[in-house]
Amino acid sequence: MSVPWALAAGIAIAAHGTPGRAQEGTVITHGNAQQRASGSTLEEVDSLPVIRPDFPVPDDPGMVFYLQRSTNSNTVxxxxxxxxxxxxxPRQPVMAYxxxxxxxGERLPLKMIEDSFAFGVRARATDDPDVFTLYVVSYPERRAILRLVExxxxxxxxxxDGRRMRMRYAYVDVDESGLVPSVREVVVTGHDVQTGRALVERIQIE
Structure with a gap:
């Protein structure tokens, strides 16, 4: 199974920095043989889980998605x-920061390496001016759709899994116990576009 959208957006193994600590701006790409998604499950739940209630939840204007990691409360x-x-x-329909x-809690731009290799997002126009396809730079093969609602x-x-999820947030569980940080699991949450039911996708990483 290939690395999914949110996994590519949020995980990174440091090529620099302090050994044994996950560093912002590092990434597992789809070509990295060290870790890959070994499978995933999609579950309907009564309400979206709050995985880290101790982490602040952003409420920025225009926000369509956010990413948290177990390493600290800094959020993309x-x-x-x-x-x-x-x-x-159309010049930049979505931005990451x-x-x-x-x-x-201040807002700061992504560093150049983060934008180019990890968390950066790119958009492509479609025939509909209110719809864009999006991909994260670290894994362009899996696409999401940005759509103007009003x-x-x-x-x-x-x-x-054959459904469309209105994305809310993703959580990346990072294991920092070894010399090189690794990812245990990625949880992607949102709502089914047709039914409105809360959905949780759990991606197992090996």
Missing amino acids: VYAARFLYNGKLD WRRFNTT PGRAELLLPV
Whole structure:
């Protein structure tokens, strides 16, 4: 099984920095043989889980998705960008940036290496000016859909097991006990577009 959208967005094994600690801006790419998704399960639940209630939840304007990691509360926010008329900005319909909740909570841009190899997102236009396909730079093969719902509001949709999930957030469980950090599991949460039911995809990593 290939590495999924949220996994590629959020996991990284450091090529630099302090040994034994996961570093921001490092990534497992689809070509990395060290770890891969060994399978996943999709489950309907009564409500979306709050995996880390001690972590702040971002509420940024235009936010369509956010990513948390077990290493600390710093969060990557993916937010839609709009024109003056509420339409998606075709030059950059979505952007990714940090909320540094581990310190002051301030918003900071991704570093160049993070944008180029880890958390950065790229968009491609479709025949519909209100719809864009998105991919994370570290795994372009799995695509999500950014769709304008109404002026000034958009949603991010991900195909999962024959269904479409309106994405909410992902959580990456990182094991830092060894010399090199590794990923235990990735949890992707959202709602079924058709039924509205809460969905949880759990991706096992080996």
